[in-house]
Amino acid sequence: MEQVDRRVRRTRKSLEDALIALTLEKEYDEITIQEITERADVGYRTFFRHYSDKDDLLKDVLNSTMMELRDLMSPPTPEMLVDPDFKAADFMEGVVLFQHVKEHCDLYRVLLRSERTLVESVMAFIIDEMEENLGSLLIEGLSMEILANHMAWSMLALVRWWLDSEMPYSPEIMGEYSFRLVFKPAREMIFQMNPELPTNQ
Amino acid sequence: MEQVDRRVRRTRKSLEDALIALTLEKEYDEITIQEITERADVGYRTFFRHYSDKDDLLKDVLNSTMMELRDLMSPPTPEMLVDPDFKAADFMEGVVLFQHVKEHCDLYRVLLRSERTLVESVMAFIIDEMEENLGSLLIEGLSMEILANHMAWSMLALVRWWLDSEMPYSPEIMGEYSFRLVFKPAREMIFQMNPELPTNQ
DNA sequence: GTGTTATGGCACACAGTATGCCATAATTCA
DNA sequence: TGAATTATGGCATACTGTGTGCCATAACAC
Numbered sequence: 272m273e274q275v276d277r278r279v280r281r282t283r284k285s286l287e288d289a290l291i292a293l294t295l296e297k298e299y300d301e302i303t304i305q306e307i308t309e310r311a312d313v314g315y316r317t318f319f320r321h322y323s324d325k326d327d328l329l330k331d332v333l334n335s336t337m338m339e340l341r342d343l344m345s346p347p348t349p350e351m352l353v354d355p356d357f358k359a360a361d362f363m364e365g366v367v368l369f370q371h372v373k374e375h376c377d378l379y380r381v382l383l384r385s386e387r388t389l390v391e392s393v394m395a396f397i398i399d400e401m402e403e404n405l406g407s408l409l410i411e412g413l414s415m416e417i418l419a420n421h422m423a424w425s426m427l428a429l430v431r432w433w434l435d436s437e438m439p440y441s442p443e444i445m446g447e448y449s450f451r452l453v454f455k456p457a458r459e460m461i462f463q464m465n466p467e468l469p470t471n472q
Numbered sequence: 473m474e475q476v477d478r479r480v481r482r483t484r485k486s487l488e489d490a491l492i493a494l495t496l497e498k499e500y501d502e503i504t505i506q507e508i509t510e511r512a513d514v515g516y517r518t519f520f521r522h523y524s525d526k527d528d529l530l531k532d533v534l535n536s537t538m539m540e541l542r543d544l545m546s547p548p549t550p551e552m553l554v555d556p557d558f559k560a561a562d563f564m565e566g567v568v569l570f571q572h573v574k575e576h577c578d579l580y581r582v583l584l585r586s587e588r589t590l591v592e593s594v595m596a597f598i599i600d601e602m603e604e605n606l607g608s609l610l611i612e613g614l615s616m617e618i619l620a621n622h623m624a625w626s627m628l629a630l631v632r633w634w635l636d637s638e639m640p641y642s643p644e645i646m647g648e649y650s651f652r653l654v655f656k657p658a659r660e661m662i663f664q665m666n667p668e669l670p671t672n673q
Numbered sequence: 674g675t676g677t678t679a680t681g682g683c684a685c686a687c688a689g690t691a692t693g694c695c696a697t698a699a700t701t702c703a
Numbered sequence: 704t705g706a707a708t709t710a711t712g713g714c715a716t717a718c719t720g721t722g723t724g725c726c727a728t729a730a731c732a733c
Contacts, residue, residue: 276699276700276701276709276710277699277700277701278698278699278700278709278710278711279709298589303688303689303690304689304690304691305688313711313712314712314713316691316692316693316712317710317711317712319690319691319692320710324691386501386588387587387588387591388499416633416637417649418653420629420630420633421626421629421630421633421649421653424625424626424629424633425622425625425626428621428622428625428626429618429621429622432617432618432621432622432625436617440615448615448622451657451660451661452619452622455657456652456653456654456656456657457653459652460652460653477678477679477730478730478731479679479680479729479731480678480679483679504719504720504721505721506719506720514680515680515681515682516681516682517680517681517682517683517722517723517724518679518681520721521679525721525722674733675733676731676732676733677730677732677733678729678730678731679728679729679731680727680728680729680730681726681727681728681729682725682727683724683725683726684723685722685723685725686721686723686724687721687722687723688720688721688722689718689719689720689721690717690718690719690720691716691717691719692715692717692718693714693715693716694713694714694715694716695712696711696712696713696714697710697711697712697713698711698712699708699709699710699711700707700708700709700710701706701707701708702705702706702707703704703705703706703707
């Protein structure tokens, strides 16, 4: 059961592929819509029949992959952060992220080389989810807003470095780095600021 | 002894002020050179007699402030990272940074709202300096490249959040957060990976 | 005061975006 | 298979913003 016209599917696919290919060659903001349509072998006029602008096409390209990651990575819950023995779980979060990045490295490169504002909107979404999950942990003198912001952007920085360096380490090793540099310190801070939690440090 | 023509000084100052004012109102890439010259009350043609493009003007605006920060913040040396009792020093590094940001918050906002590529070039410079200072610490299984990249971008994320949130905490509190979330974990990782260093954990 | 130089305002070429129009080709569905 | 529908290609066009050439004028340095 085909819902959309085959021509539409073909055109959209060509435009998506063209944007990905071009982003791997040059900076996102140096790419023109004319180049995209030429590479996709599609009429210039046709672009605007599907997307309002370049960012709109990019969102379309990233949408399914980002939703996949969202389902794959449950944001850290209060239980995870508070349970003293949860090393394995945070660690796996990191590994899962780096594995997903490796599987879709072209798409992640597209995202990371796109405009600042788009990355920020994706991150804002992730941080909001994290904050919601951490909301129940109200600890005086500790801002869950800072914590969520720090974890999300620090993880992004690790991913960005990894991709820019042509992924010299395995997802497992990167998971270990992210655990030691990001997850563990955040968890330790929660423990140290809240005397009521069971301490095992 | 005035070296440059007063008219030149006046024009450049007007253009710099206009860019700062406009950046606080809207996104950097939405600002046109026409707007800048109108706000500065300078002829459109005159802009190109001083700067090749918008980024060129922005670099000029940020240059002196970034050089000031560079002198203020010595990058972490191996001694600092390795000395078990250096908490006070890392802590002060963070405080100094947040104090400088507070003093020049408008300029930092301009930088953080500018194009991705400019922020990246400033960060690359900082990371290079860090790596050079960490170069003597060769520990098997621990990448100083990751460590330098992580520290620099994590600190930037904290600064960015602080500015976007209208600086709700003092530079001292932000210094404490940066120590606990960034400097201390990096230092601990070095200790744990190198059995030859004196451990006090 | 005089020679020098920065500026302003004009015109212009150019690149890229975005839309309207219409003939044509591809597709869907009966 | 054939008719109605719909997406596409190509053309012209308006618009915005960049970047440059030219020249009279005003501000400056000495």
